[in-house]
Amino acid sequence: MEKGKFQTSRFERLSYGGFFLGQNIIYVIPFQFLAYFYLEYVGLKLEDVTFMLLIAKVWDAVNDPIMGAIVDKCNFKKGKYLPWLKVVTYLLPLSLVLMFINPDTSYTIKLFYAYATYILFDMIYTISDSPLFSLSTVMSSLPYERDILMSYGRFAAAVAAILSAVFMSIKEKADWTLTVVIYYFVAFLFMFPLQFKAKERVEYSRNKDITFREIFKYLFKNKYLLIYYLGYMAIGSTNSLQIMAAIFANSNLGSDTMVTVIMGVSILPIIIIAPFLPKLINKFGKKKITVFCSVATIIMCVIQYAAGYDNLIVFLILSAIRVVFMQTPLMLYGMFTADCIEYGAYINGERTEGIAFSLQTFITKLSAAVCQTLCLALLSVFGYAEQAATQSAKSLHGIWIILSLMPIAGYAIMIIIMGIYKLDEKKVEEMLEHNKRRDGNV
Known part of the structure; x- marks a missing residue:
């Protein structure tokens, strides 16, 4: 089937992207604002929040x-x-609301409640992630269409980031919990249609008697999946913008509502670029795009740090340019995973989408935990004071270093990783055709 033809309907693709949008809204709100909520509103100590987020995320x-x-x-x-x-269509939005409740009780119980609701949220989110990404492999057997489906998902993530940008502005007119409830309804409405519209139309030859031991053995034989996610771990662990945006806006710019402007200006270009990703991939390939954007990110980090933030307009323009290069490689990760699944099926003779996409989720969450821990630990080193009216000059400069320079290390590692990663679109199509012939699915 030629490129441009689809096995899925337009509404089916939209419902798939819609679920991604709802899921990403639920992910990005705590990722951006939960640490700030715990520190500045609930009143938890910096060291307690750091340790809690690390333990919960690693678990x-x-x-x-x-x-x-x-x-x-x-x-x-x-x-x-x-x-x-x-199942998660109903449980995941509810778990988001539970996290943003500040019980009027003792410090110890507040900390325990934070642990319990955060771990509950993450475990429910775990149930949603691997099946959602794996679903694309049974909605269509066409590599091009799978890339389209994945791009819908990454476009949805960018839209979710835009929607989260107005969180603080809404919070100024409502309290924390009511604001999260508003996002709860928005997320649920976007997630709801998928269960009725999506179809699992592609059937693969599977070994029903495959053991858990064999599943994990196949995972560790998939060298390109492991290689790629070393690089993704690096950039995810140093991508400090979303974690630091609220703290930077409040401390360095003097108003936490400025996070709306920062995130809006920074993420808007992604909305424009995301729909063109499949065509860019078709012309240049995912690997070349990742290398180019990683090099550009490093250059833009240095430029932004040197330019500073005294001139707000210059700061916002540079932020918008930098985020385009920072986020584009992150928008491709599900497509890389789908390619590696075909490689795994090619060398192992077994399709293990669930374990492959769960590695993707594992690295996403682990890198987020590492990034949160690094950011909060560095804040402590630079003397950040919780609930302080003003921060010291050392703390303000430290916040700026974390925001602007921290990503350099991760993207430098990704450039090295891409030198080792050898899969390209042509090889993946050849493997897919081989797998189809072997399984009798031509």
Whole structure:
């Protein structure tokens, strides 16, 4: 089938992107604002928040491969992936609201409540991630269409970031919990249609008796999947913008509502670029795009740090340019995973989408935990004071260093990783055709 033809309907693709949008709204709100909520509103100590986020995220990340293996093992009458997504459509938005409640009680109980609700949220999110990405591989057998579906997802992530940019402005007119409830309804409405519109139309030859041990063995034989996610781990662990935006706006710019402007201006270019990703991939390939954007990110980090933030207009323009290069490689990660799944099926003879996409989720969460921990630990080093009216000059400069220069290390590592990663679009198509012939699915 030639490129431009589809096995899925337009509404089916839109519902897939819509679920991504709702899921990403639910992900980005705590990722950007939860640490700030705990520090400045609940009144938890910096060291307690740092330790809690690290422990909870590491524990949650460890669950992801286990969940992926369970997904690979389970086959329901109504589908392999959709039944999981039907459940989380209702539970995931609710778990978001529970996190942003500040109980009027003792410090110890507040800390315990934060642990319990955060871990609950992350475990429910784990159930949603691997099945959602894996669903694209059974909605269509066409590599080009899968890239389209993934680009819908990454476009949705960019839209979610835009929607989150007005969070603080809404919070000024409502309290924290009410603001999160508003986002709860928006996320739920976008997630709801997928369970009725998506179809698992592609059937693969699968070994129903595959053991958990074999599933994990196949994972570690997929060298390109492991190589790629070393690079993704590096950039995810140093991508400090979303974590630091609220703190930077409040401390360095003097108003936490400025985060709306920062995130809006920074993410808007991604909305423009995301729809063109499939065509850019078709022309240049994912690997070349990743290398180019990583080099450009390093250059823009240095330029932005040198320019400073005294001139707000210059700061916002440079932020918008820098974010385009920073976010583009992150928008491609699901497509890289889909390619590596074909490679894994090619060398192993078994399709293990669940464990592959769960590694993606595992690295995403683990890198987020590392990034949050690094940011908060560096804030402590630079003398950041919780709930202080003003910060010291050392602290303000430290916040700026974390925001502007920290990503350089991660993108430098990704450039090295891309030198080792050898899969390209042509090789993946050849592997896909080989897998189809072997399984009798031509």
